[in-house]
Amino acid sequence: MAKLELLPAVDVRDGQAVRLVHGESGTETSYGSPLQAALAWQSAGAEWLHLVDLDAAFGTGDNRELISEVARAMDIKVELSGGIRDDASLAAALATGATRVNIGTAAMEDPEWVAKIIAEHGDKIAVGLDVRGTTLRGRGWTRDGGDLWETLARLDSEGCARYVVTDIAKDGTLQGPNLQLLKDVCARTDRPVVASGGVSSLDDLRAIAELVPLGVEGSIVGKALYAKAFTLEEALEAVSR
Numbered sequence: 007m008a009k010l011e012l013l014p015a016v017d018v019r020d021g022q023a024v025r026l027v028h029g030e031s032g033t034e035t036s037y038g039s040p041l042q043a044a045l046a047w048q049s050a051g052a053e054w055l056h057l058v059d060l061d062a063a064f065g066t067g068d069n070r071e072l073i074s075e076v077a078r079a080m081d082i083k084v085e086l087s088g089g090i091r092d093d094a095s096l097a098a099a100l101a102t103g104a105t106r107v108n109i110g111t112a113a114m115e116d117p118e119w120v121a122k123i124i125a126e127h128g129d130k131i132a133v134g135l136d137v138r139g140t141t142l143r144g145r146g147w148t149r150d151g152g153d154l155w156e157t158l159a160r161l162d163s164e165g166c167a168r169y170v171v172t173d174i175a176k177d178g179t180l181q182g183p184n185l186q187l188l189k190d191v192c193a194r195t196d197r198p199v200v201a202s203g204g205v206s207s208l209d210d211l212r213a214i215a216e217l218v219p220l221g222v223e224g225s226i227v228g229k230a231l232y233a234k235a236f237t238l239e240e241a242l243e244a245v246s247r
């Protein structure tokens with residue numbers, strides 16, 4: 007059976023690595039230098055880094071130069087998110103050498119552009135399905151963006167290669183992932199799914215790994231690593247068999 011990929015997260019706000027609760031602005035806990043965090047995950051054996059420009063996602067500026075510095079310093083694969091909504095921001099994101107980029111708001115607000123970039127860039131484009139219940143949320147998760155299932159069907163028909171599925175109610179809470187949501191998404195698409203939100207323990211990761219045969223390819227891990235609930239080495243070991 008394929009093993010679950012792990013993507014430790016580095017979310018950047020105002021130049022710092024932070025974690026949010028439910029993705030809400032103002033709930034930041036700061037963890038210092040994004041580059042140091044990213045290098046630490048790489049040294050611990052990560053094969054992927056999930057790198058997010060939160061200011062770009064919230065529309066409160068951007069950390070573009072710092073994000074680029076971090077992405078370029080990595081020898082591992084990078085998934086880049088936050089504020090990628092037009093040709094200029096996509097070009098800047100791809101120019102960092104990121105393995106793939108993750109599109110959130112634009113998939114709801116600018117479907118024609120997203121269909122175009124999926125056609126042009128194939129599996130370099132993932133779409134972030136960030137949901138409360140089954141309602142998508144965009145613009146820093148502050149605005150409703152339509153129905154999950156309608157959007158998933160549309161993106162599937164346009165050839166979207168991969169989805170990053172976040173249950174906002176779980177994100178940053180250490181309350182465990184929404185396994186039912188992941189199963190439901192996998193039942194409606196044959197594209198790989200990356201799980202995001204709520205991982206609190208090695209058992210949570212083992213439970214997500216049980217979904218690999220259904221189509222879950224990876225899991226983002228954020229707060230649990232920063233809170234030292236387990237080490238990345240332990241997490242990689244837990245999902246390696």
Ligand SMILES: O=C(O)c1ccccc1N[C@@H]1O[C@H](COP(=O)(O)O)[C@@H](O)[C@H]1O
Nearest residue numbers: 029063087088089090109110111134146
């Ligand atoms: O990761 C978070 O905690 C987060 C919180 C609030 C907003 C966005 C967040 N993360 C990432 O940003 C993209 C969406 O960015 P955009 O809508 O395309 O600008 C989302 O998919 C998450 O990867």
